Amino acid sequence: MAILPPGVTATDFGKVLKEFEAAVGREWVITDPDDIHPYRDYFSMLKDQDDELVPSAAVCPASVEQVQAVVRIANRYKVPLYAISTGKNFAYGGPAPNLRGSVTVDLKRMNRVLEVDEKRHIALVEPGVSYMDMYRHLEEHKLKLMIDTADVGWGGLMGNTLDRGLGYTLGPYRDHVNASCGMEVVLPNGELMRTGMGALPNSGAWQDYRYGFGPDPSGLFAQGNFGIVVKMGFRLMPMPEHWRTGLITVPKRRDFLPLVDMVNYLTDLFVIGEPLYSSPLQPLLSDAAFRRAALDFNEAEMDRHAAASGRHSWQVELQFYGSEKTTLANWEWAQELIRRTVPDANCFAGDSLKMPVTQAQIDAAEHPYPAPYSSVMRRNVMHGVPKLYMWRSPGRTDDSPDTWNETHIGLFSVVGRSGEAVFKAQKDFQDVVRRTRPGAEYVSSLTPPLQWHQSAFFIGNSFFGTTTRNDNSPEGKIRQLRELRQVLKMNAEAGHGDYRAPPLLQDDVADQYSFNNHALRRFNETLKDAIDPNGILSPGRGGVWPKAHRSRRGALRK
């Protein structure tokens, strides 16, 4: 037993493990370091160091009653728990807990699809159901429903949702929290609670109406630590008859503003799915004169280079779900809308496919548009098809086999959904790079926003990237960690907050949201202390520390 939960003696922890074994079965209490290994963050910046966020043990309950038993035992001995569904969220810490020595509650054995109603477009699942599982369930039962999947299909519907994961189809579905409807939760005292209509005994509308009556606490469980969610309802998108794409390009840098306005309009009328913005000017960065103009945000000069090269400055791929006729009418409407404000916009028809599409259609090598294209991965997820592609980011790459990136972190700032806000963020992020790495050259003026969420943009500072680079030595990783913390602080000073973070950086991101002397965090921690007085559930998750462990806030800052 190499690691103990904080504040728990070896003797007591031995008793805890025995009681866990009695509750879930001996083979499902995991203490051997070789078996604990998968519960670490494979890409941690603190890997193999004394303060790496590793659990002391893992316990795998198979039922709600077993989860309740585990929670009650933990409460008696004040053992911190950290619950995971599939624990595959590797850009955000994977299965690693916020507090070293926590006991991981691995819910993978609870992996039943409890209900799918094809006519009401709803499902009820257990925590261990992955996107792959759900997709296969729909396929096997020939149900005309779609999932909105995470990038890698081994993610869990529930875990991704509780981390506020996002997707790629229509807005109400790709905001996974928004698509959830009804939860069953084991509270820190072991009691079972249902939210929404689930609180009404014998209700037949649990997955239809999420609110029920009175305050709805379901939001507390996303990026929170107020309970262990053991069932969750979802609204699923009905399989449309047809899918169509179209690409719109606009010639000048400032045309981005009316382009965003038009896309927002169609988005909020629920006419289009996730739009994909990009800039066709990326290849011009090899031209020193253009690069200089892009670095200086010299818009007139950038426009001059764009015109001279015959390229447009921005483009957006739109996707339409519906019937063949409605998707065509909506695509024609989108063209009409953009030409009202940008008369010299170009419009290219893309795919027009009967749904569900075949894998061969998804993999079709012939692209209907000018570059840059949607990736094959994106073409899959737009159709709710989960994949297990070998990752491009972490690890050695085929193109550069001697480059080994050992760390992998997703950091994306929330940006207002307007062209002006994107332009400001581009300048802010370039300024952050200039201040963090004096002398470094980073062109951010072509960085497009990501619209995973219906009503907000996300922008990653790609200089620091989702995969951090450079020095893989322990000291090098610590330097990268410090640098990222500095970046998060600077982002906040410019008004940009991150939407997700791995446990290692959650205190730093929580620090960004500091209005009125951290009134939000103080409110959350007041609730936490009332609901979880022993502070046993996921201490530190979302930056919320219970009184018992509050002194540990920021303790990992080196």
Next chain:
Amino acid sequence: MPHVPAVLIVDERFDAARRLASLAAPGVPRVALPRDVFDLWHGRLEEVCRSGDRAIAGVTTERGFFLLQTLAAEYRLRVLSSSAHTGSLVSWVLGPG
């Protein structure tokens, strides 16, 4: 080798992987690592791992190793051995501890 692997997964894009594979586990059924592991995992490997008493082996890149190691861990398969080779390749065996 305490556990004879039920299958040997080879990243056949690399000549070196094919060579290493033929040396490492002659006679073991060989399967090419596809770009997307979804069908291979659900169609073949998951069943092997679920059995709890069989090993799988491979010669892949680090990324392929990570992917399969993570999937196999769901069934408590451990890394029994792994060796890095030049050209980004790793030969490995996953099996019950």
